[in-house]
Amino acid sequence: xxxxxxxxxxxxxxxxxxxxxxxxxxxxxxxxxxxxxxxxxxxxxxxxxxxxxxxxxxxxxxxxxxxxxxxxxxxxxxxxxxxxxxxxxxxxxxxxxxxxxxxxxxxxxxxxxxxxxxx
Amino acid sequence: xxxxxxxxxxxxxxxxxxxxxxxxxxxxxxxxxxxxxxxxxxxxxxxxxxxxxxxxxxxxxxxxxxxxxxxxxxxxxxxxxxxxxxxxxxxxxxxxxxxxxx
Numbered sequence: 392x393x394x395x396x397x398x399x400x401x402x403x404x405x406x407x408x409x410x411x412x413x414x415x416x417x418x419x420x421x422x423x424x425x426x427x428x429x430x431x432x433x434x435x436x437x438x439x440x441x442x443x444x445x446x447x448x449x450x451x452x453x454x455x456x457x458x459x460x461x462x463x464x465x466x467x468x469x470x471x472x473x474x475x476x477x478x479x480x481x482x483x484x485x486x487x488x489x490x491x492x493x494x495x496x497x498x499x500x501x502x503x504x505x506x507x508x509x510x
Numbered sequence: 511x512x513x514x515x516x517x518x519x520x521x522x523x524x525x526x527x528x529x530x531x532x533x534x535x536x537x538x539x540x541x542x543x544x545x546x547x548x549x550x551x552x553x554x555x556x557x558x559x560x561x562x563x564x565x566x567x568x569x570x571x572x573x574x575x576x577x578x579x580x581x582x583x584x585x586x587x588x589x590x591x592x593x594x595x596x597x598x599x600x601x602x603x604x605x606x607x608x609x610x611x612x
Binding site: 473501507509 | 515530533534535537608610611612
């Protein structure tokens with residue numbers, strides 16, 4: 392049974408370094424054969440809006456890496472439904488290959504995880 | 511191995527934020543430890559409300575005594591919160607199956 396690590400994203404990709412550090416952590420955990428779930432809540436769900444261009448801010452487009460995570464065996468990119476609604480987002484505004492789960496479903500995943508990291 | 515999770519609350523937050531995060535991460539029988547600036551929250555009126563007490567009635571509420579004293583709010587917290595010292599903190603962390611910082 393692989394170790395499960397859930398990583399919670401609470402801030403948008405352009406708000407500080409938490410997004411990048413969380414992604415790095417996820418990649419390291421996946422390299423050590425952890426089952427990694429990336430879970431976006433609160434303002435973190437804004438990270439997954441399609442068509443963002445951080446290059447306009449002379450920054451690397453961190454969100455692009457989300458699209459390539461499956462190559463690193465990270466298949467579960469989850470958003471909390473309540474947070475999506477609070478941010479007035481529609482599903483068609485988000486990048487592909489993300490799953491939306493209710494807060495209750497997120498709780499179940501968190502309770503089942505071996506590690507829960509919240510940055 | 512104990513089955514309870516230990517939640518470390520380190521930043522001051524509103525009751526609304528506490529309630530949302532509580533719903534995301536906690537289970538019956540968990541311990542919730544307030545330390546650092548989160549102890550300021552305990553002095554607020556929302557953290558004395560029936561709503562707070564009902565929400566957390568199946569959890570073990572703790573606060574780090576030195577952090578309350580340092581902020582001079584020791585008198586302003588509800589009786590349902592147990593004050594602990596660093597040694598008890600270590601024992602609690604060692605006993606928990608998982609330690610989660612919000």
